[in-house]
Amino acid sequence: MPRAWKYGDDVNTDVIFPGKYTYTISDPKEMAEHALEDLDPDFAGNVREGDIVVAGKNFGCGSSREQAAVCLKAAGVSAVVAKSFARIFYRNAINAGLPAVVCEGVDSIEHGDEVEIDLKAGKIINRTKGVEIGFTPIPDFMMEIIEDGGLLPHLKKQLNR
Amino acid sequence: MGRTFAEKVLARAGGVEDARAGDIVNAEPDVVMSHDNAAAIRKHFEKLGVERVWNPDKIVIPLDHVVPAASEKHAQNHKSIREFVSNQGIRNFYDINTGICHQVLPEKGHVFPGALILGSDSHTTTYGALGAFSAGIGRTEMAAIWATGHLWLRVPETMRINVEGSLPKGVYPKDLILHIIGDLGADGATYMSVEFDGPAIRDMDVSGRMTLCNMAAEMGAKNGVVTPDDRTRAYLSGRVKRQYEEVFSDPDAEVKREVDYDAGDIGPVVAFPHTVDNVKPVEDAVGIPIDEFVLGTCTNGRLDDLHVAASILKGRRVAEGSRMLVFPASMEVYLDALRDGTIATLVEAGAVVMNPGCGPCLGAHEGVLAPGERALSTANRNFKGRMGCKEAEVYLASPATVAASALKGEIADPREVV
Ligand code: SF4
Numbered sequence: 157m158p159r160a161w162k163y164g165d166d167v168n169t170d171v172i173f174p175g176k177y178t179y180t181i182s183d184p185k186e187m188a189e190h191a192l193e194d195l196d197p198d199f200a201g202n203v204r205e206g207d208i209v210v211a212g213k214n215f216g217c218g219s220s221r222e223q224a225a226v227c228l229k230a231a232g233v234s235a236v237v238a239k240s241f242a243r244i245f246y247r248n249a250i251n252a253g254l255p256a257v258v259c260e261g262v263d264s265i266e267h268g269d270e271v272e273i274d275l276k277a278g279k280i281i282n283r284t285k286g287v288e289i290g291f292t293p294i295p296d297f298m299m300e301i302i303e304d305g306g307l308l309p310h311l312k313k314q315l316n317r
Numbered sequence: 318m319g320r321t322f323a324e325k326v327l328a329r330a331g332g333v334e335d336a337r338a339g340d341i342v343n344a345e346p347d348v349v350m351s352h353d354n355a356a357a358i359r360k361h362f363e364k365l366g367v368e369r370v371w372n373p374d375k376i377v378i379p380l381d382h383v384v385p386a387a388s389e390k391h392a393q394n395h396k397s398i399r400e401f402v403s404n405q406g407i408r409n410f411y412d413i414n415t416g417i418c419h420q421v422l423p424e425k426g427h428v429f430p431g432a433l434i435l436g437s438d439s440h441t442t443t444y445g446a447l448g449a450f451s452a453g454i455g456r457t458e459m460a461a462i463w464a465t466g467h468l469w470l471r472v473p474e475t476m477r478i479n480v481e482g483s484l485p486k487g488v489y490p491k492d493l494i495l496h497i498i499g500d501l502g503a504d505g506a507t508y509m510s511v512e513f514d515g516p517a518i519r520d521m522d523v524s525g526r527m528t529l530c531n532m533a534a535e536m537g538a539k540n541g542v543v544t545p546d547d548r549t550r551a552y553l554s555g556r557v558k559r560q561y562e563e564v565f566s567d568p569d570a571e572v573k574r575e576v577d578y579d580a581g582d583i584g585p586v587v588a589f590p591h592t593v594d595n596v597k598p599v600e601d602a603v604g605i606p607i608d609e610f611v612l613g614t615c616t617n618g619r620l621d622d623l624h625v626a627a628s629i630l631k632g633r634r635v636a637e638g639s640r641m642l643v644f645p646a647s648m649e650v651y652l653d654a655l656r657d658g659t660i661a662t663l664v665e666a667g668a669v670v671m672n673p674g675c676g677p678c679l680g681a682h683e684g685v686l687a688p689g690e691r692a693l694s695t696a697n698r699n700f701k702g703r704m705g706c707k708e709a710e711v712y713l714a715s716p717a718t719v720a721a722s723a724l725k726g727e728i729a730d731p732r733e734v735v
Contacts, residue, residue, distance in 0.1 A: 166504070170700070170701075175702060212502075213504065214504040214507065214537070217537070218699075218700065219503060219504065220438075220439050220453060220455055222455050223457060225528065240504070240507060241507075242504070242507060242537060243507060243508050243537065243539055244439065244453060244454075244455060247454065247455060247458065248455050248457075251455065251458060251461075252457075253458050288420060295340050295341055297343075297467070297469060298341070301469075306457075307457055307461050308361065308364065308457060308460070308461070309367060310467060311365060311461055311464060312366065314364060314465075315365065315366070315367065315464070315465075
């Protein structure tokens, strides 16, 4: 069962993926080893495929570096759910194939809760608490990009059609 | 119900009758801009397996971030870009002798009212000063546009910022925008299209409007815009060769938030480390010792900025023990400042005048800081490590505050000298 990794407001791109690696690491697998390094040193070693990252407002503020989205995706994160996102991070996430879900009702989710997310139906089922939280589903157009694995694979598919 | 500026431009570029805030359009930009990061974008583009860019005439590439190249790696990037523009027939390429992208595009006539301009740089918002819709995007996205000519965009909600009154003596557009960011916060306009209007904006020349729209990015905005008027038209005439149609927001359009300011209430301000919204009145900063003063960047490296600084420094000297670096935003600005004696004044005052470009703004070269040092800069960002050293501090202010402070080697109130 996927679990929630819960953080606060204004998680910036520097703590998601430290600037010092931006020109030295280009392999997503290696990026994943440094995901959230400066915010939560336990994350990279313990995150499991399908886990979700839950946060407050303005997730991904700061730099436009795409690695911030790529490293979370490569670490196995199946979605980032936050009250709001910095706009360039939001775009980078969708374009990297990482679902970014805007959801006001995240306060009830706690670190380590077992959660399931249904992107199409727009709901998060918190098994630990026994509650369901709704959100506006990601528009179809963006879901197609996510399902293809990101903007570049999505375009490749279209170009080869 | 009327339509906002953003709704009108994005409907037109998206090829749809109507587009409203929250809608997604698949838009074809009129102009796209990349700078030194074109080398990285080239790699993404080539992975897509497309041979030719969609439209070489719509792609503009100035080299500005690390010019001339500071290392072998930077030189390799520049080389790769020069090859690429030549192979692809991209004529709007500006080599290292031109200036900062956000100054070069307006100067060379690539920015016009109603245009949709996307750039792989977060301060692409600058072009809104001339009535364009301009926003920053990522590198992958730019590669996608080079290949297909299109990108998905969400039509943003609109925030109107109305500024009454006029700026007091010693107070500049930079103080106004820092004040607004301090008030609204670094996420105060996230996703939004920010329309600046009111008598204080009408009174402002294009250069000041560029400072406002440039820094709209620092409050999370997708774009910032000033409605075109005679000042806009005067700037554009002789630069823009093509036909264009000015786009105006309807007064009855749906606006998510309206904020009012009175320019007369605003004094000189300083953004303290390490966030742009950590803004305090200059009085709170007076006396903080500074090692390096920076006048330049896409925010404040224009001729009027150099003039203000020179008028303060004329016949005086930058304080012993500190240093001042000047980066004209473009070669056009540099030449004008050379011809009218501004550069001589600055050099006589002890400033080091550097080649047009981003300089130390992004911390790569030409004046990076040592641990424990402090800079006072006219730039737009002061995140930790921004000027190349995590243990250094960056303060932000107007050109007048930077010049007045340079005389003392510590932060000073510019109203004492203007
Ligand atoms: S001057 Fe600074 S903020 Fe402006 S484009 Fe260059 S690096 Fe970016």
